Amino acid sequence: MSFLQVRDLVVAYGAIQAVRGVSFDVEKGQIVSLIGSNGAGKTTTLRTISGLLRSVSGEVLLDGEPIHRLPAHKIVMKGVAHSPEGRKLFSRMTVEENLRLGAYTRSDEAGIREDMDHVYSLFPVLGERRTNKAGLFSGGEQQMLAIGRALMSRPSVLMLDEPSMGLSPIMTQKIFSTIKELRSEGTTVLLVEQNALSALALSDRGYVIDLGRTTLSGTGHELLADSRVQEAYLGEGVGT
Amino acid sequence: MLATFLSQIVNGLILGSLIGLIALGYTMVYGIIQLINFAHGEVFMVGAYGGLFMFTYLLPTFIQRQWYLALPLLLVGGAAVSTVVAVLMERFAYRPLRGAPRLAPLITALGVSVALQELVRNFYPGATAALPFPRVFVQGTWEIPVPGGTVPLRWTGLLIIVLSLVLAAVLTAYVNGTRMGRAMRAVSQDSDTARLMGVDTDRVIVLTFALGAALAGVGGIMYGTDLGFVNIDMGFQNGIFAFTAAVLGGIGNLRGAVVGGIVIGLVKALGGQYLPGGTAYDYVWIFVVLIAVLVFRPQGFFGESERVRA
């Protein structure tokens, strides 16, 4: 049984269905990406998994246990961390305060300190500016902080929504290599990306979401080689 | 001359620090759910009546006679009554409207304000008129000598200034330095993302209402002790002043609320002394200041302009 299972998820905003049947599995220790065009329902899917939105039907199982009826803060306690689209840092708080909020569900002060140091070692620039307000940072630095903040809850599943959005190619490379590093440390990653090429290249598995439904799935390399994927999603993405 | 001026400054500081204390509740609630909680003034009033009830019906005579026993008990009692009322109103009036268009909670707040005032008027014995409030503190004044006369400072006034500033400092430290305080700030900046951090936003909102209400309750007791009476209109009037103070200081900003309160107090005291019309028009000046601030600097003294909501 997979670690995170999403079954026939349907989510609606009022009368409009944004997600009309999304299903996928995430195995422990893997990187799984959801790709698809703008408005396909990827972000809605992540927001539903983390409890910000309620599904109309379908289920989300974490380690076999249904979590789709839990409030958002309980889902975090179950070990799902979500770094939202657009990073959504607390811009008027310092780096350290942002990281401490990431660890909000924990009370082991020693462990929190240790994890904070770990984040600083992953992203040394954060360590140098730990008392600076997050709002003053560049896009790439903000993304590092967003990932670091999500890691602070010691998640069993890390969900990253568009981590490369608005970043320079070099910074994008840096973020993707960090994601790989996280996998090597044993973290499970669910990645949502428009930058399908880079995402699939490092993913163990990928799912294509189109108009609110999962339409294709396969290993990262299979999808990269698939003509339909190439036509629909890689054409314009190859260059970037 | 100087003595008159300084006495008005003292009066302004006394009223101002009380207004500032109430304003903290407005500013915190607005910061966290963008609601002008009109009923907050009533929470202040209810605290005073709660304390009065406790003193009149619950405390044995020997405690009533010793202010150093009675005052702390009343402060705690008043704060408790205010807190309970605020938590109930959050739960039953405001929470069901979370996510509703903005006019709805504002009108609900008006309704809660009217209802609370009327509940006290109808059901507190004798509340249709002003009620005498026990003076549970040292009476008398400290005559501070200055060139050309003396400046009187009531001991109860000094109590208001000192206790208000201390409580405001404690609150600021709590919000800036603790885990729950951090959660409050997080919810006020972006409540969805705060949820993603594992923050139970409902709990944080209740806590915010409760903290603001406890301060207002303490304020209600001190107000009664200083004036020697309470009436049911005290909430509306001081509530509006406190809201003005919160806006003046930059809504959502704790330090700003206190500074704004003191400015309001000074405007009222000095305006009543030196502006045409005298004390009959001192309220008018406060509202003029309010309008001027909202029109020309809606972010207040300390607010960051990004915080200003449409």
Added chain:
Amino acid sequence: MTTTSPAGAPPAPRPAGPPPGRTARLIAALGPHATVLRGAGGLLTLIGALLPWATFVLNKGPYPDKATLQYFVAPFGVTGFRWQLLLFGIAALVLALAPVPARGRLLRGLAWGIIGIAVVNGLFITVEGGGLGAITVTDGSVACGAVVTLLAGVLVELGARAGGIEPRPVWTWRFGPWVERAVLVVVYVLMLFVVAATLTSGGTGGAANRYSGAVFLSFLAALGGAFAALHASGLMTWVATVAERHRVFSVLVLLAMALALPLTAAGNEYWMTVAANIGVYAATAIGLNIVVGLAGLLDLGYVAFLGIGAFVAANLSGAAAAKFDVHLPFALVMVISAVIAGMFGAVVGSPTLRVRGDYLAIVTLAFGEIFVRTAQNNIFGLTGGSNAIPGIPQVELFGTRFSDRIAVAGIQLPAGVLYYLLIVFLVAIVMLVFSHLKESRLGRAWIAIREDEDAARAMGIRTGPIKIMAFLCGATLAGFAGAFFAHKTGTVSYESFRFTESVTLIAAVILGGMGTVPGAVLGASLLFVLPEKLREFADYRLLLFGLALILIMRFRPQGLVPDRHRRAELARDPADEPPPGGSTAGSRAEVAA
């Protein structure tokens, strides 16, 4: 390589509610016995109506129709609420047996009427009699009318639900235009009589008539049940569509009916005065409806414009306490009052150029408070301060003072009828102005600003002047009403224009339905008639009012007459949710608790 099959059939819609609870299972089990339940409920209603209701003699006044043991003295003198119950019982029996469209729905309306009557009278007798003994058994006297009737109501409701609640039927009958007009006239005449009966039911309340409130509430319960049943029959909707077809005709007949009120049972000085006051507030509320309902700008100090109009009129009326020693004709005074109030409206509205939303509400509140304070201090000798401006002369026309009793064609009309007729015309004019403004270019611009100010600006609407226009127009209407108010009451004091009055006006607009023409009038009428009829609860008037505001916002934020064409400002309509991708703002209503 695998291809996940696209989720085959479209997903089933989310079930409307939680899984069937105990009530739902009970209803399902009762299904086969629906007719029996309905019939038994109807029969029991008849019995309840004929049983004694109180175990003691309500000797402190004529509680309606011998709800006591005295009843047995005259068993067929059935009037008042028992008569209404008899009608309801017979109707329920007929509906239980006759195959009428949507009868489940109809019965449900009746059931709630029966339950309402039983609860109101039962509670009243219990309170008056000092305990439950009053409606059960004390000292060997038995009275169980209230209990039996309550049970009957519950049975009818259960029967109605067990048999299934059908959708409301839609009637598409069309007749010749004159037949339809005749139907409308009949309906409107009936409405006039219902209004007159409602106003007079229970008599005038107060210390002398302690039963008035209970009788009135009981009548209201009956009326509510009857209306619910009529609405369920689909007939009301049909009449509404017919009225829509003959719009001008409808408006004229309604105006005639309003003018005919003095000829009905409610045609006495008391109700003429109350109605004139309602008219003043209705006209003001319509003005406020422009600002709040159309332009979406919350004004918490609105009553100040009524006050400004009243003070201007008072000063120009030739009253002894007036600042100016002039006595201008009433019509001219009205125009001047309206113009000056409108100018103040523009001043109060000018901060809208820079301030929005909640902050604007506070600015208007501040202006309102400044008005009250300055008026209290008799600023420039214009307001009389706490002495008010008394002795404002009555309006006169051809030597007849408007407060006099007059007789037309041998019919003696109550005193104050001329003021009543005048205010009916004024309100009619104000309604006309409002509906024309609403349909105009300006009105559409206001609505655009209400929906999305930034978008409106992007569309090329000059939002600043248009928002100020909203305040100007609204305040002008209020000033107009203020001039009438000054002459009608004869005294103008700052105490009539406090914050509570502003909140009452807001409540009238919201209760009636924001942005609609009849809404503000309906809301103002309810908010003034109810306190008049429920004087026994005068102490609790504001308390009930506050609670009502909370409950309306919670359960019916769109008001009694919702605006069909508007996207909801207050209602939570699922279709209003922005499409996905709208980031955080888009997920408000769907966000999990």
